[in-house]
Structure formats: structure tokens, C-alpha cells
Amino acid sequence: MALLLLGSLGCTTAGSTAATTAEEIRALEQEWNAAIDRRDSAAMDRFLAPDYALIIGVRGQPLRVVPRDVWLSSLELYDIRSFSIDDFRVSVRGDVAVVTMLFTQDAVVGPDRRDRSAQFMITDIWVRHPGGWRVAERHSSRPEQPAPAQ
Numbered sequence: 001m002a003l004l005l006l007g008s009l010g011c012t013t014a015g016s017t018a019a020t021t022a023e024e025i026r027a028l029e030q031e032w033n034a035a036i037d038r039r040d041s042a043a044m045d046r047f048l049a050p051d052y053a054l055i056i057g058v059r060g061q062p063l064r065v066v067p068r069d070v071w072l073s074s075l076e077l078y079d080i081r082s083f084s085i086d087d088f089r090v091s092v093r094g095d096v097a098v099v100t101m102l103f104t105q106d107a108v109v110g111p112d113r114r115d116r117s118a119q120f121m122i123t124d125i126w127v128r129h130p131g132g133w134r135v136a137e138r139h140s141s142r143p144e145q146p147a148p149a150q
Contacts, residue, residue, distance in 0.1 A: 022090040025097045025126055028133055029088075037083065041075050048072075049127060049134040057141035078116075080107040086119070095128035102143065118142055 028047065035043040054066040066074075083105040091098045104119040123139040 018092040021092045021097060025090050025092070025099060025133060026088070028126070029085075029099055029101075029124065032135065033083070033085070036075065036078070037080050039076050039078065041072050044072055044075070046132075047135055049129065049136045052135055053137055055137060055139045057139065059142075074109070077111065078107065078109050079113070080105055082106045097126040097133065099124040099126065 032047040035047065048068055050068070052068040052071070054071050056064040056066065058064070083103065086102040086104055088101045089099070091100075099122075101122050101124075102119060103122045105117060107116045108114060109116045119142065120140050121143045123137075124135050125137045126133045127136045
């Protein structure tokens with residue numbers, strides 16, 4: 001069972017509609033992350049746009065683009081022992097919502113159980129579709145290390 005902690009919600013657009021949309025996106029993020037934790041690939045149709053992609057940034061390497069079908073097939077090999085969302089922001093611009101978060105996990109992935117435990121900077125781009133909000137892209141990278149003390 002994963003631990004889910006959400007930080008303060010930051011909404012950068014004015015108005016009650018944007019605030020309401022930001023709260024809706026926040027709830028969808030919680031549900032989506034819980035479905036990932038359960039490895040519930042059947043629930044993913046509710047969250048993922050047809051052209052969804054995970055884009056991974058690793059220092060010194062080109063961006064790695066993981067298409068929807070590859071991401072879905074790897075979901076069952078992702079064993080998240082625990083995770084937390086350490087900071088969370090939502091920005092709403094019409095039919096697009098951008099979520100940025102610091103996400104920490106204790107996890108292994110793949111048949112070789114590679115350790116994927118770390119803190120990540122994640123950006124989710126949600127787009128309003130006729131059937132509701134869907135994630136078009138997720139960007140994942142590791143935050144910079146703090147500068148050494150002087």
C-alpha cells in the first residue's frame with residue numbers, strides 16, 4: 001500500500017472556474033496515482049489520452065519517449081512499495097491543465113527488479129476531451145542536486 005501525501009495546491013489562474021478545475025485535476029491525479037500503485041491497467045483508459053506518452057529526462061542522454069501501449073505493458077512490472085507527493089501545483093489554461101510535482105518513490109521495475117527509488121520532478125499535461133480530462137503527456141526527471149555548502 002502506498003502512502004499518498006499532497007502538498008499545497010497552487011493555482012495560477014484567477015477565477016472560481018479555474019479553481020474548481022484545479023480541484024478536479026487534483027482529485028484525478030490522486031485517483032490516477034492510486035491506479036498506478038494498484039497496477040490497474042484497466043483503469044488507465046479513464047486517465048490516458050489515446051496518444052499519451054511518458055517522456056523521461058536523464059542527464060547526458062536524449063529524451064526517452066515511452067508510448068502509451070509500451071507504458072501500459074510495463075505497468076504490471078512496476079512494483080511501488082511506497083510513494084509520496086511532496087509538492088504539488090496545478091496551472092489551468094482553458095482546456096489544458098499542467099500539474100507539476102515532486103514525487104518520491106520506493107520502487108522496483110522490470111523482471112530484473114531494477115531499483116527505481118528516488119525523488120522525481122514530474123509534469124503531467126492534462127487536456128479536456130469530450131469525455132473528460134485525460135493525461136496527454138507525463139514528463140519525468142530527477143531534480144538537480146543542491147549546490148554544496150560554501
